[in-house]
Amino acid sequence: MLGLKKKDLTLLGVVAALVIFAPFILNPFPADSAMAQFNAGYPDLMQRFVIFGIFAIGFNILFGLTGYLSFGHAAFLGVGSYSAVWMFKLLSMNVIPAIILAVIISGLFAMLIGFISLRRSGIYFSILTLAFAQMSFNLAYSVLTPITNGETGLQLTLEDPRVLGETATSSGGIPVTNFFGLEMRATETLNLGGWSFQFNAGYYLCALIMMIAFYISIRIFRSPFGLMLRAVKSNQTRLNYTGLNTRPYTLAAFVISGMYAGLAGGLMASMDPLAGAERMQWTASGEVVLMTILGGAGTLIGPVLGAGFIKYFENIFSKINENVLHQWFHALPDGIETPLVWVAEHFVGSGWHLTLGLLFMLVVTFLPGGLVEGGQRIGRLVRRRGESKKATQSTPAE
Amino acid sequence: MGILEVKNVGKRFGGLQALGDVNLSVAENSVHAIIGPNGAGKSTLLNCLVGKLIPDTGSVMFDGQSVLGRTPYEINQMGISRVFQTPEIFGDLTVMENMMIPCFARRDGSFKLNGIKAVTSEGEIRDKAEAMLKDMNMLEKRHMHSASMSRGDKRRLEIGMCLAQEPRLLLLDEPTAGMARADTNNTIDLLKQIKEERDITIAIIEHDMHVVFSLADRITVLAQGTPLVEDTPDKIKGHPKVREAYLGESAAAA
Ligand SMILES: Nc1ncnc2c1ncn2[C@@H]1O[C@H](COP(=O)(O)OP(=O)(O)O)[C@@H](O)[C@H]1O
């Protein structure tokens, strides 16, 4: 079905189910319980999960398959966001034209940067992409202020033409983004006992697009083109002596992953119509590298897991503050509680990056294949346990 | 006029004259061996033929066209495939996947394939790759990770990958270097079989005399970057200059 082998189809199905039921899965704790702060089923956060999932899936097509490590992918994300916001300003508040423009512009931009950067490989390639991304950031931050609105960021105003839409709503406000009339912010809340589940239109649109993006990435991985990209990673010398110029292949991969980044940027702007230069910062480029490696570079599902993992913990850890810590360690004697809280508070709130750094180090050291490898190891362990149990059970019968 | 004509090729590395003034003519559908002691410039000569190095002087013509100034992939597209001194294969891929790649890039003009054609003809490509693996006696290893195979099997796979492109000229750089005796014999048998079954010109660099004498139609002896003699294996064996320069003390002792 869909041109996929059974294993890939199962994976696609599992991801689809997780994404559809995310509002339930991410809200396991009743709204007024003490554990509610670990819930992640809010529209805003769920949108970020899938948008960064798209970003990482695209990044993995370049890094996971060809091994070219780009440190500048946030530039394409930023370009996508700016393009989308301009579409909202000039054309209409429908998200579809905005997303299409975001993908096209970021693709063109990726072609330009890729064409130059791919003349080098290894660390030189990474540095070139980093340099281009920082240049783009600086351009957006100051030089190109007429287009990007500089440090304030690009926003919608009541003077925007919106030729196919309306400049202002009848009540005088700025119109909101929509999908052929369905407002992206529209949310249904389902209250079940102590639980409350939120179903947001924007989230489901992003999720649908992520599923399409994921499907395309599976097809690329399994195609002859994907095979060629893996060959690039494995041995460029042999490819050259097989009559193949690797550049068109790597450039195609670069442009595709740039378009994925642009798509993510366009969706971000579609959920919240503003765009700022900080989206292009090198830290943002580094984040997608972390997501991909943490989840498992070169695997299909890895980048999605990595993106979800990082965004979840970012949200949870950065919400915890000193007061929360005191509550948690409240039962301990003061002499222990105070130093414990002092240590722990450096790892939460704005210090959460310290936690991320530690987690990343642990994963890279002990699970070089990322979370996916972790999952596989557990799977193997469970299977072996199951087999040995079966073996001991069958012994008496013999 | 041979399929490969090397004229007055010279190459310096700084102060070292790696190749002096090399002239070489390889006849079509023959096996031509180039022998010589370590550091004689054999690999350097080969690198000048495939575009990895550009000679300082002289010309290299393949089938009437100059190869100089072309990139390795362009030279390969002219019909020259190369086997390396240490096997260059796609270590991260399976044996089957390794074989599929040259099947996509054959000498019939399908190098510029990129997208659509490759997808539509994938089944055909698989068939071709399987047929070649069968020829190489490696079909049962097709799901193996190629990096985990023995040196001899890697070499066999690499040769198969080169043959899958149906090249007109196959270049081999010490194909048996660093191999166990059994693997060496296997490789010799494979090369003999290729010579008999295919219309192909082979230029082989070897250190191991045993390999050369059982395979080659003609032999060129290279020493210190210049060809000493070129002749048939029988004549070379008895040639006094060769005994002196190459077979060295062992010949003198005998
Ligand atoms: N890239 C290079 N740079 C400098 N010297 C080189 C290079 N390649 C080969 N040489 C030198 O050229 C000479 C011939 O080397 P090579 O062609 O590898 O010999 P052979 O393959 O016959 O053993 C050697 O002295 C070697 O050190």
Ligand SMILES: [Mg+2]
């Ligand atoms: Mg050599």
